[in-house]
Amino acid sequence: MTLLQINHVSHYFGGLKAVDEFNLDLHEGELVGLIGPNGAGKTTVFNLVTGAYRASEGSLLFQGHELVGKPPHVINGLGIARTFQTIRLWNQMTVLDNVKVAHHGRITYNPAEAFLRLPRYRQQEREIEDHSLELLRLFNLEQDAHERVSNLPYGAQRRVEIVRAMASQPKLLLLDEPAAGMNPQEISELMDFIHWIRDEFDLTIWLIEHQMRLVMNICERIKVLDFGATIAEGTPQKIQNDPRVVEAYLGEQVEEL
Numbered sequence: 001m002t003l004l005q006i007n008h009v010s011h012y013f014g015g016l017k018a019v020d021e022f023n024l025d026l027h028e029g030e031l032v033g034l035i036g037p038n039g040a041g042k043t044t045v046f047n048l049v050t051g052a053y054r055a056s057e058g059s060l061l062f063q064g065h066e067l068v069g070k071p072p073h074v075i076n077g078l079g080i081a082r083t084f085q086t087i088r089l090w091n092q093m094t095v096l097d098n099v100k101v102a103h104h105g106r107i108t109y110n111p112a113e114a115f116l117r118l119p120r121y122r123q124q125e126r127e128i129e130d131h132s133l134e135l136l137r138l139f140n141l142e143q144d145a146h147e148r149v150s151n152l153p154y155g156a157q158r159r160v161e162i163v164r165a166m167a168s169q170p171k172l173l174l175l176d177e178p179a180a181g182m183n184p185q186e187i188s189e190l191m192d193f194i195h196w197i198r199d200e201f202d203l204t205i206w207l208i209e210h211q212m213r214l215v216m217n218i219c220e221r222i223k224v225l226d227f228g229a230t231i232a233e234g235t236p237q238k239i240q241n242d243p244r245v246v247e248a249y250l251g252e253q254v255e256e257l
């Protein structure tokens, strides 16, 4: 089953064509990679999918819904969640509060009900807290629930970001450089973790990464961008041996794979 169909999507920043005729069909349960040199347009593609930017041209169909023109919270409500290239957590808040905040899409009580602590407010807040704690337990972060995010080691903070994205119960999870700044041990753990989330939550995962060990080991299919245009797509095996990809991006890294 096709989950997301991206057809001929382009995006301009002034005169710069940051994304040029992007096409991709994502199928349910897939784990797909998006790679390419700095400035290739990878994050811009995620910003178009999540509604942070509006595509200049083309269409993005998610389970039959056209995403172009929809605001981020609506797209999130349809089942798409993401993490960011640099961590965007509320540092001074606890881990639990960071995850609770991500449930805002589910709230139906109004400010007066909250102020007066009426039953609907109390019940929803309790459900959100229970669901957040359950997620933290599943992700092995329960012991850090009441810790400030800024006190956690870097690898754990990145995990909290993924948990927070999971709070909206997405069908599609977009990870923008989840391994950035991690050491080799943390990257190995992250690879297991990503597989585990995909299987445990029946997710489709689309990730951007510069860490080729991670990409080549866990992605079933990879798309390569260079200056906004697709220069290759296929299995990790095919991508590693594609002379154009080696020339534009992989270079010496191929030796290490």
Ligand SMILES: Nc1ncnc2c1ncn2[C@@H]1O[C@H](COP(=O)(O)OP(=O)(O)OP(=O)(O)O)[C@@H](O)[C@H]1O
Binding pocket: 013, 016, 018, 036, 037, 038, 039, 040, 041, 042, 043, 044, 045, 085
């Ligand atoms: N908001 C913006 N306004 C203008 N230009 C932008 C904006 N965001 C990105 N760009 C430009 O668009 C191009 C693609 O940027 P993008 O961030 O998508 O690259 P990327 O592939 O994610 O790179 P990296 O691997 O460094 O994260 C770059 O030339 C960048 O400078």
Ligand SMILES: [Mg+2]
Binding pocket: 042, 043, 044, 085
């Ligand atoms: Mg980027």
